[in-house]
Amino acid sequence: MAYDQAQRRYCDSEERRCPALPTHCATCHARQLSICGALDQYDLPGFATLSSHVRFRAGQTICEEGAPADWVFSVTSGVIGLHKALPDGRRQTTGFLFAGDLVGLSSRIVNACGAEAITDVEACRFARRRFETYMNEHQEVETRLLRMTADELSAAHDQMLLLGRKTARERVASFLLQLADRAARRRVQANPVLLPMKRLAIADYLGLTIETVSRSFTGLARLGVIEMVSVGAVRIVSMADLRDVAEGR
Amino acid sequence: MAYDQAQRRYCDSEERRCPALPTHCATCHARQLSICGALDQYDLPGFATLSSHVRFRAGQTICEEGAPADWVFSVTSGVIGLHKALPDGRRQTTGFLFAGDLVGLSSRIVNACGAEAITDVEACRFARRRFETYMNEHQEVETRLLRMTADELSAAHDQMLLLGRKTARERVASFLLQLADRAARRRVQANPVLLPMKRLAIADYLGLTIETVSRSFTGLARLGVIEMVSVGAVRIVSMADLRDVAEGR
DNA sequence: CGAACATTTGACGCGACTCAATAAGCGTGG
DNA sequence: CCACGCTTATTGAGTCGCGTCAAATGTTCG
Numbered sequence: 001m002a003y004d005q006a007q008r009r010y011c012d013s014e015e016r017r018c019p020a021l022p023t024h025c026a027t028c029h030a031r032q033l034s035i036c037g038a039l040d041q042y043d044l045p046g047f048a049t050l051s052s053h054v055r056f057r058a059g060q061t062i063c064e065e066g067a068p069a070d071w072v073f074s075v076t077s078g079v080i081g082l083h084k085a086l087p088d089g090r091r092q093t094t095g096f097l098f099a100g101d102l103v104g105l106s107s108r109i110v111n112a113c114g115a116e117a118i119t120d121v122e123a124c125r126f127a128r129r130r131f132e133t134y135m136n137e138h139q140e141v142e143t144r145l146l147r148m149t150a151d152e153l154s155a156a157h158d159q160m161l162l163l164g165r166k167t168a169r170e171r172v173a174s175f176l177l178q179l180a181d182r183a184a185r186r187r188v189q190a191n192p193v194l195l196p197m198k199r200l201a202i203a204d205y206l207g208l209t210i211e212t213v214s215r216s217f218t219g220l221a222r223l224g225v226i227e228m229v230s231v232g233a234v235r236i237v238s239m240a241d242l243r244d245v246a247e248g249r
Numbered sequence: 250m251a252y253d254q255a256q257r258r259y260c261d262s263e264e265r266r267c268p269a270l271p272t273h274c275a276t277c278h279a280r281q282l283s284i285c286g287a288l289d290q291y292d293l294p295g296f297a298t299l300s301s302h303v304r305f306r307a308g309q310t311i312c313e314e315g316a317p318a319d320w321v322f323s324v325t326s327g328v329i330g331l332h333k334a335l336p337d338g339r340r341q342t343t344g345f346l347f348a349g350d351l352v353g354l355s356s357r358i359v360n361a362c363g364a365e366a367i368t369d370v371e372a373c374r375f376a377r378r379r380f381e382t383y384m385n386e387h388q389e390v391e392t393r394l395l396r397m398t399a400d401e402l403s404a405a406h407d408q409m410l411l412l413g414r415k416t417a418r419e420r421v422a423s424f425l426l427q428l429a430d431r432a433a434r435r436r437v438q439a440n441p442v443l444l445p446m447k448r449l450a451i452a453d454y455l456g457l458t459i460e461t462v463s464r465s466f467t468g469l470a471r472l473g474v475i476e477m478v479s480v481g482a483v484r485i486v487s488m489a490d491l492r493d494v495a496e497g498r
Numbered sequence: 499c500g501a502a503c504a505t506t507t508g509a510c511g512c513g514a515c516t517c518a519a520t521a522a523g524c525g526t527g528g
Numbered sequence: 529c530c531a532c533g534c535t536t537a538t539t540g541a542g543t544c545g546c547g548t549c550a551a552a553t554g555t556t557c558g
Contacts (some may be wrong), residue, residue: 080516086415090415090497092409092414106399106406112403112406142392150354151359152360154361157343157405160333160405211515213537215514217538417546456548459504480504
C-alpha cells in the first residue's frame with residue numbers, strides 16, 4: 001500500500017468506487033489507512049469514533065455465515081474471502097474483498113456469508129447498529145453505499161454467468177482478467193497478475209476443484225495466452241486473446 | 250392480483266419487502282396498481298408524475314444487456330426474467346422478478362442484464378435520470394432501495410452457491426422452494442407451486458439444459474417429495490424432505 | 499382436427515470430478 | 529548451505545453426471 005505524500009494518505013482504495021472522497025481512518029494510530037471513499041471523517045464529523053482497528057492472520061475466520069450480523073468491516077489491507085456452504089461441506093466463495101471494500105453489504109440481521117482472511121488482513125470494524133444509524137443521518141454515505149451495493153450486485157450477476165455457463169478454462173481466464181482489472185483500478189501491479197490466494201480458494205470461487213483449476217492454468221499456458229511466472233504470479237501474454245478465451249470466442 | 254377493499258389497493262407486492270408503505274400507481278388510470286413499497290405517492294408528492302404505465306407480451310424484450318440504462322421499471326403484474334449472455338449464445342438467467350420488484354437495481358450507465366417478459370407483464374416505467382434525482386431528494390426512498398438491493402445481493406449469493414456447487418436435482422428442488430417462498434410472501438397460492446415460466450427459462454436460471462430439468466422433476470417425483478400436477482404446477486408433498494434434497498442431506 | 503411448439507424419455511459422449519502418485523515450495527534446524 | 533518434513537500444486541488414470549442428439553409424447557390454439 002503506497003503512501004501519497006501530496007495527499008497525505010494511503011492510496012489503495014479503488015478509484016472507480018471512490019472518485020471524490022479521499023479518506024483515512026483516525027483510529028489507526030500509527031498510520032493513516034485509507035478505509036473507503038464512502039466514509040469520510042472530514043465531511044462526516046464523529047465518524048472516526050465509530051470504528052476500531054482490527055487485524056486477522058491468514059486463514060482466520062472473521063465472521064460465520066448465519067451468525068448475528070453485529071459488525072461491518074472496511075478492509076484496509078490484505079484479502080478477505082466471503083463464502084457460503086452446504087451442510088455436507090461443499091463451499092462456494094461468493095467474492096474476494098480487497099482494500100477499500102466493505103464486508104457485510106448483503107447482510108441484514110445475520111451474516112449472509114462467512115468471511116475468512118485469505119492473507120493477513122487489517123480492517124476497520126464498525127458496530128452495525130451504529131453504522132446504520134450514522135448512515136441514516138448522513139445521506140451522502142447512504143448514496144455511496146447504494147452505488148457500491150449495486151456494483152456488487154452487477155458483479156454477482158457476472159459471476160452467475162460464469163458459474164452457470166462457462167467451461168473450466170473460460171472461468172480461470174475470466175478470473176485472471178478480474179484480478180488484473182481490480183489491480184489496475186487499485187493502481188498496483190496488474191500484468192504479472194498476483195494471486196494472493198491458494199488454488200483451493202480459487203477453486204471455491206470458480207465452482208471447480210483444485211485439480212481442474214491447475215489443469216486450466218496449464219492449458220492456458222499451453223495455448224500461449226499466459227505464462228506461469230510462479231505459483232502466485234501469472235503473466236498475461238495477450239490481454240485480447242485471454243478475453244477471447246474468457247468469452248468463449 | 251387481489252384487490253384489498255379495506256386498504257383500497259391491490260396486494261401483490263411482497264410483504265417482507267414492503268412492510269410499511271402501501272402504495273399505488275396514479276398513472277394506471279382504470280385501476281390502482283401496487284407498484285412498490287419503496288415508492289409512495291402519499292409520502293412523496295410529485296412521484297406519480299414520474300412514471301408511465303407500460304405493458305409487454307410474453308416473450309417480448311423489455312431491455313437489452315449493454316444498452317443505455319434509460320429506464321427503471323416497477324413490475325405490477327406478471328413475471329420478468331433478467332439474463333446475461335455470452336457471444337456464442339449461451340445464456341444465464343440471473344433472476345425472475347414478480348409484482349413489487351424493481352428492474353434495473355444493478356444497472357448504472359448501461360443495463361447489467363437484459364430483461365424479457367416471461368408472461369404478459371404490466372409495469373410502471375421511470376426515466377432513470379429523474380428517478381435518481383427524486384431518490385436523492387427523498388431519503389426514505391433511497392433507504393428502501395438500499396435494503397432491496399442488499400436483499401437482491403444476498404439472493405445472488407445463494408444462487409452462486411446453487412450454480413457452483415449443487416447437483417441438478419438439488420438445483421431444481423431449491424428452485425421449487427424459492428418459488429413457494431415467494432408465492433407465500435406475495436400471499437398467493439404456494440403449495441401446488443405454479444411455474445409461470447417454460448422449461449427453457451428454468452434451465453437458463455439453473456445453469457442446466459431443458460432435458461436435465463425435466464429429468465430432475467421426474468426424479469424428484471419418483472423420490473416422492475413432489476407430484477407433477479401439470480406441466481406448470483407442482484405439489485410439494487413434504488416441505489422438509491424437499492429442503493433436505495435441496496441442501497444435499 | 500391438425501400444425502406448431504413444448505416436454506419427456508432414451509442412448510451415448512465428453513468434461514469435470516475422484517482417487518492416487520509425483521513434484522514443487524517453504525520454513526526449520528543442523 | 530543443504531537436509532528434512534510439511535504443505536501445496538501438478539499430473540495421470542478412471543468414473544460419472546450432465547450435455548448432446550434423436551425420437552416419442554403431450555399441449556396449445558387457430
